[in-house]
Amino acid sequence: MVCLGNICRSPIADGLLRHKVCHRELAWDVDSAGTANYHTGTPPDARMIETARNNGVDIGALRARQFSKEDFKIFDRIYVMDRSNYSAVLKLASSQEEEAKVHYLLDHLYPGKEAEVPDPYYGTSKDFNDVFTLVDKATDALINDLTYEP
Numbered sequence: 276m277v278c279l280g281n282i283c284r285s286p287i288a289d290g291l292l293r294h295k296v297c298h299r300e301l302a303w304d305v306d307s308a309g310t311a312n313y314h315t316g317t318p319p320d321a322r323m324i325e326t327a328r329n330n331g332v333d334i335g336a337l338r339a340r341q342f343s344k345e346d347f348k349i350f351d352r353i354y355v356m357d358r359s360n361y362s363a364v365l366k367l368a369s370s371q372e373e374e375a376k377v378h379y380l381l382d383h384l385y386p387g388k389e390a391e392v393p394d395p396y397y398g399t400s401k402d403f404n405d406v407f408t409l410v411d412k413a414t415d416a417l418i419n420d421l422t423y424e425p
């Protein structure tokens with residue numbers, strides 16, 4: 276899960292997906308990163324920690340890190356929150372195979388729309404709650420899509 280700072284959107288996407296993967300006993304490794312390095316080593320934004328906690332998800336142990344080319348070797352699917360993340364991540368891909376790993380998280384809700392998870396950093400607590408709700412739906416859809424067996 277990738278956003279800009281790795282302190283608001285990708286931590287909640289990471290936390291929600293980890294929570295659901297654990298509950299469903301799926302053997303998936305989940306992680307998150309930011310395209311920028313402003314917040315490397317810091318916990319998620321206190322407002323995102325609080326919103327998550329209010330909804331029964333603990334993201335307090337996450338520490339921000341910057342996305343790197345190595346992530347393409349480790350992960351099968353790389354989910355970005357917005358178009359800016361998409362182009363920043365794509366620039367680090369070194370093959371078409373790596374490029375094909377990059378997806379918009381909201382593609383699982385709105386396929387092909389390049390829909391973005393809005394950045395709540397300069398917003399209100401409502402914006403943080405709205406991000407939680409959106410990412411909760413998107414991670415449900417992601418799991419449904421990737422575990423679908425006809």
Ligand code: 4NP
Binds near residue numbers: 283284285394
């Ligand atoms: P995020 O939000 O990309 O969802 O973690 C932001 C966090 C920090 C900044 C911008 C967006 N910042 O400019 O420091």
